[in-house]
Amino acid sequence: MLLKKIESVVIFVANIDEAAAWYAVLFQTEIRRENSQYAFIKTPAGLLGFHPLDRKCPGGVGGTTVYWEVDDLQEAIKALEKRGAVLYRGPISTSFGARAAMLLDPFGCTIGLNQSTEQSLHALASNDRAG
Structure with missing residues (x-):
């Protein structure tokens, strides 16, 4: 590869x-x-x-956003906000059932957060088998 x-x-x-x-x-x-x-x-x-x-x-905003897996989306948002980040998008539920949000760091760049669920992990695994 x-x-x-x-x-x-x-x-x-x-x-x-x-x-x-x-x-x-x-x-x-x-x-x-x-x-x-x-x-x-x-x-x-x-x-x-x-x-x-x-x-x-x-x-800044408009480029690529890296999404980090977190255990608790709300807890991660609060912790980042305490450090100066600002909620930019979300939180939302994805089509696969995960929870996601995007924040802006103090430098204007995006930070993506993803909290997987049993449903989203199953959906991703199913897509892997189908693809």
Whole structure:
């Protein structure tokens, strides 16, 4: 297979130091740097990188949103709001029965949250068998 796994997700922000620090606290990890234009943290899902926004990658709403699996959607929303995030979309129930919401972090980028249910996990497994 050509594409093996997601190596990292990069967020384009105005201030990489502030954004990296905010997410490092969220994931209880340390900030690492590749160079002056790129900081990253290790998360359970992989690397989360921070790069200065520019004309080609202006960051913010309208780009790709990464959805993180959470145990309790409302609890996750409240915890992120306490840290300065703002609810942007949802919460909603998806067609498969999961609960989802999107927030804006303090840097204008989106954070997706997904709380799977037995129904949504079953629906995804059924789709895997059908596809």
